Amino acid sequence: MTRSLVSIEDLDNDEIEAIFELADRFLDEMATPGKPHRVRGRRTLARDFILSTLFYEPSTRTRLSFESAMLRLGGQVISSAEVTSSSAAKGETIADTVRVVENYADIVVIRHSDEGAAQVAADYTDLPVINAGDGGHEHPTQTLCDLYTLRAAHRQKEKDEDLSFKDVTIELRGDLKHGRTVHSLVYALARFGARIIPSHAPGCDLPDHVKQRLARDYGCLLLRKQEIEDLHDDDFPEFVYVTPEGPHQRTLWTGEEADVWFKLSLEQRRKLREMKSVDFFYATRYQKERHEGGVGDEYPAIDAALLKDKRYRQTKVMHPLPRVDELSYDLDEDPRGVYFKQAAYGVPVRMALIASLLELFPSLLSQSRKPRYSLYSNAQGLRCTNGKCVTRQANEARYVIPKFWIVDQQPLTVRCVYCDFEYEPRIVSRSSTKKYTAAIDEWREVYDRSPRDLVLYLNEQEAIDAGHQLRRGRKRPSGKQLPTKTLAGK
């Protein structure tokens, strides 16, 4: 019954808007005179509650932002700025740590270098868990702050309309591969209908699993310039992600780009043809610590000179900070630079989130969020192959059982619940009989009878290695099936 925020997907649209309205209210009531984006003072709402931070990776900014939000709500904080130097060094697992810390606090904020670590934490405690960054995977509270900044900058007029960014064009700059803030953000942007222009640094494109999820979960599609009918504007970007309006068939990201244009509404097509300028830049730091190589001087920087370009003259500049060289100091005083406001919004937005998860305003969030997909989980069989996935870490693998969402049926495609990597298993077997077949479509029958009996393998060799045998009378898989295509296999 406890709600957590591990992925931005854990909140539905109405819940995000409800959180934002609560943040509005905190800002209305607590804003510093002359600084409408900055709260001050302390409420007594959370007087009886303690927030615990568990930061396995150090972060001054994010940690202090949560602590400030909790204190401004009237609550208290216990803080662990560097868990790695203590418990984790003694070999303690995430599950054990949260099962101990749940006795000390009422809500837990976790940052960890493993992808999916926050999900593990949420699985093992009955307290609300907030993901403050899990490796290169997600950083959903940053996304809430980003959306709140977009919303504040975008709509000056009516205050009561639903949250939507259908008319917004946002250009993502820099390291789209390792920036977890970007991953959480693009999901939300796709959901709310924004047009996304991916301007990545060399070698820093969005990861395949992110693109797949964009397409599969939101129908968000990559449109190429040449696909646009009647387009003669040189300023139009080479690529843009667009989400068709209304109900539409879920489409695989791969192979079908040619049809994108025709999936859009007439209104969307018209707007795309008339798109002359970018509303927002979203710049990101080069994540040196997550890269093997380097990009050197080719990293795209944003400065006052760039904003003289016709297309960018009205562009507001966002950045999750900290910045290095990708965002010039010459925009600090420019009203188009909204990145410090974006940082300021971190407090009211996190106040609203914490208040919601602690149920200080009881009916703000619904009791639970129904998952989008069915779950496949079995201690045997398919394991995630992403080396940064929490399920692959020796310490955690001792107890975490692999879990996958069944995201497509034709061909059967599953997605790691922890890190979002997708796989197409080719072998279906059963725990009970240990007899497998390459007739992968039979998974449905097994699953419907007993979900726990279903065992999937990427390929025949894995099934054989695990001691399973070909079911009598079944054909071996054809030779060309090996090796299996791993969708997000890097």
Added chain:
Amino acid sequence: MTRSLVSIEDLDNDEIEAIFELADRFLDEMATPGKPHRVRGRRTLARDFILSTLFYEPSTRTRLSFESAMLRLGGQVISSAEVTSSSAAKGETIADTVRVVENYADIVVIRHSDEGAAQVAADYTDLPVINAGDGGHEHPTQTLCDLYTLRAAHRQKEKDEDLSFKDVTIELRGDLKHGRTVHSLVYALARFGARIIPSHAPGCDLPDHVKQRLARDYGCLLLRKQEIEDLHDDDFPEFVYVTPEGPHQRTLWTGEEADVWFKLSLEQRRKLREMKSVDFFYATRYQKERHEGGVGDEYPAIDAALLKDKRYRQTKVMHPLPRVDELSYDLDEDPRGVYFKQAAYGVPVRMALIASLLELFPSLLSQSRKPRYSLYSNAQGLRCTNGKCVTRQANEARYVIPKFWIVDQQPLTVRCVYCDFEYEPRIVSRSSTKKYTAAIDEWREVYDRSPRDLVLYLNEQEAIDAGHQLRRGRKRPSGKQLPTKTLAGK
């Protein structure tokens, strides 16, 4: 007049029970619905007080537990998670640190890698000091939580009887040598009359000084299987520590095991013969960071399979956590695994302890605790030889004067106040005259006239090296006296 908790011995039985009753009350009033072992909410009792943590060794779990307890009491916290990287790096001593920090706080919690460090802290401040672990020596608040867990699991029936574990059998597993939690615990168990089965990993037996103190302070004795009359049960453990009831002569641990059986009451003998099962496991982590070698695969693990054994079918499993491989995850959902409850009890028990030491309930603790033994202290003469004793660290040795309890008179035996190592000095001399004698029994006469004049040496050579001379007309010690037996000479 200020009370501290440096060793579990600093609290008498009634005080421990009083603290537990206060913890009961906190749990009654503040338990989370459906989680009777977990407190929530905040009181205002300690509103005016600040607790300071001083952690020279990092520890997320213990530190957060104290901070949570203080906040739940309504107090505030200032925290130093890694003192070593700051003051201590500049060469500051423990004494100076606490004499500064006493100006900032109202109660101090210290963790340090030197054995006896918390005693030094308590000696140099007038604030209450809580030992949160001093090297491999003691960890008394963990012991309070352990006892509280035993008490909660043991007596379901009457709530008002005195604290006693006379009918309890507890099997200690793993690293009994370096686990400071075990050292504090066995003293308390002996005191409360529990039967202790030591199942140590290879090379991880209880240290000699712990065994000596068990025997000397509590009369707790090692009983071997073959000593038990009429015993035909194969399941009976090879060894068990038992504490005879009622008044009894203090007995040296060494050499007299054959008599143990006859020191027990008829009732105790009957129960031992009928002992078929173990009530509690107390598992401990292999303290890799304190070991030189390794134990590899021989470390005794506890898992669901072991608990199928007849003797362990009813055994509750405790563990101070963090665990590594010595305690399987397959017991996490088993009702016999009480280790997460044990962690949860940490908060109400520490709340009660802090409240007692801050005198928020004035008559809960007595004004002072009378020491069990007389004190010998002299800047000259005998020094502790335990390399991990705080008195041996270059920085602290500049000001800490050696102190020893006189724990036995025949032969004269003294115990380091800081680290519990015991010694049998063979030479008695005087600060005033610098004349020594090997007639060690004369120490009493010197001590009674002027305790500060007494100087003890382990052997004649040390006295000579310090510039003392043989008193006229006295015999030299016999040759076989050299070298002196150091009881805890490890």
Added chain:
Amino acid sequence: MTRSLVSIEDLDNDEIEAIFELADRFLDEMATPGKPHRVRGRRTLARDFILSTLFYEPSTRTRLSFESAMLRLGGQVISSAEVTSSSAAKGETIADTVRVVENYADIVVIRHSDEGAAQVAADYTDLPVINAGDGGHEHPTQTLCDLYTLRAAHRQKEKDEDLSFKDVTIELRGDLKHGRTVHSLVYALARFGARIIPSHAPGCDLPDHVKQRLARDYGCLLLRKQEIEDLHDDDFPEFVYVTPEGPHQRTLWTGEEADVWFKLSLEQRRKLREMKSVDFFYATRYQKERHEGGVGDEYPAIDAALLKDKRYRQTKVMHPLPRVDELSYDLDEDPRGVYFKQAAYGVPVRMALIASLLELFPSLLSQSRKPRYSLYSNAQGLRCTNGKCVTRQANEARYVIPKFWIVDQQPLTVRCVYCDFEYEPRIVSRSSTKKYTAAIDEWREVYDRSPRDLVLYLNEQEAIDAGHQLRRGRKRPSGKQLPTKTLAGK
């Protein structure tokens, strides 16, 4: 309009006294019984405020002292004990960090290893900033505690006189070169008229820029023993810094020592002749971490034996702590050792400072403090050459524009606003025309017309390198002008 405390110069005499009177009041109302120097309890004054610590260099003592002060005022704290391991490691600048943290807190306490770092912080936020130590530069809150200790020890009689140390002789011992606490202190002592005896360890004299500022800002002068008329006392120290009373011409420190005696009032001369004893020792730790070489055994220690000397029999001993070997433990119980009281005063003094800067007592500080000198600042031209100055650090130099106070006009002398190093530029030029001249006196004319047009260079080569040309009809500077004298060129 926000007031900060970056240098002790940021507070005028009346403001310091007002802060001390507020500290008196906190001590009166909140002192621990029997410990008149130690506060306890919590007020609710700052209930609505959050203090953020940003410690780039770890320090248990100073950080906890601020945190305790804020909590005793009723406020809350968010704390970053080791910023370097997080944001700074990602390349974040001081300016960005404070512009983010200003959204989380109401007042910021910063410690940093760069000289002038706190000034940069104060320049970039509208919150009050407190300098808790910036490299070897200043540590003004320590100085406030030192002055408060001096004041408490010095005047027993009337409580309402103005703050003055005209009759006080203080001997500074040890490392006067690297000890930032000493630098802030000597400025304040000179200001309040104390006699200062510098007893530095070999190679640890006050830096030149400190001596220059002593002379220039306060007229404080170095008097040598042989200059004193009629002096026959062997105990008189070899050197003493004295500040002439009343209005006097500002005098350069260098070259004019012979006249010092005649600048003193008759009363000052009389007192100097009669000076037989030292009122205070101010001992400092050998700043090993800031030294390249070592001083070994020659470091001057203070112990009970030294205090038997006639001149030191009444001397009170101060030390900012932590100490190593320069201050013996044998003075800990001696009433002349006031260093633990000095540490205790840290809390009420910091409470009073925080309360003042947060304007909890609105009229306590004036709206702003008028600077003593005019400002010269230009992104071109002269740069500070002190390798430890914040303006020289690659990360900060990207955005910090050099700023200098014009501290003398004949010859033109400027002082780095950040680190206090002084320079005598020899070339004056203009941003607009890029034409320079060696007629340095013409700077005034340019500056009066447009301060931003003025560009100064240390020497002709620098101007040429920057693309400036000799103004038509002007003479080249004479050969002997090169290289320029850098006053604080260490």
